[in-house]
Amino acid sequence: MELSPKAGENGAPYTRCSTKSGNLTAVFGTRDNEGMYIARAFAQQAQFFGAVSRLSLPQQVVSLTPTLGTDWNGNEAVFFQVVLLDNAVPRNQLLAFTKQISHSIITQLNPNEEWGVWPYFDFITQSEVARMKQPTWA
């Protein structure tokens, strides 16, 4: 158990201690002793993003952008935007290729068990990203 008293932080009269168990971090406020659990990916964001940046991916992946948030159900999630080279693979192999990438990310990162976040994937090509960045009046 790691104690980390933070009395007076942000002017709030409270202390808290945290304990790490698996992929969750418990935070206890002293006012009501209620424990709250947050995903490790949120509590240790620098480490999480560091782990993502170290992932080994195929050269057809131009960029991998993780965004922490919640899914529509309110559960902690990581949303990966995977930008692929145009014509990275023949079109009839694209679905299988994207599945290989998401499988590889899950295997290397273990986002649910290690970090407490459910992974979602959004695959898009470079030219589609460029099109999205054009202003609507262009």
Next chain:
Amino acid sequence: MAYADDLLQYARQMAELHPNDAHQPSLRRALSSAYYALFHLLIGDAVANCTDPRFRATLARMFDHGPMKNVCENTVEKIKNLFHPTPPAEPERTIQYHLHNVADTFSQAQQNRNEADYNLLKEWQPGQVSLLIEAIEDAFKSWYIIREDEAAKDFLISMLPTREKKQGDRGSSQKQKPRPTLADPQDS
């Protein structure tokens, strides 16, 4: 042709309505319809053994999006662990592979459906939507391969709401609210 297949075909047609233009209403309806196609495919099979159409219709209404997604996520994790470190032998391996494909696709598709229907800030592109619909078409193929297997039937049964699950859902939602962050401890 079954309703789920019709809906999936409709989704594909909507997605291809404006191939050179990111026409947001068409792309959003396509994503939403494709998710509902998979939703109705599973529910249709779950209630198929019920012979009376009125019972079937009532039973079908008992299925709920959130609990179905929870079952899918649990299934994905369970199968992931089943394959690690050594995958099971055939035919179990093939069955679990296809079940994983269905469960994982359902979970992703449901999130996309909500984004498509409610998040107007997100802009969809034709190629991106086409790929997502192809994933659902692939999940349909997987389901047709395994639908008669016991593992597939167990998967459907586990989606049925029970009193225990409802109590569990209430308990877990109470635990999760309010959503905690380290940035605003004064709310604790």
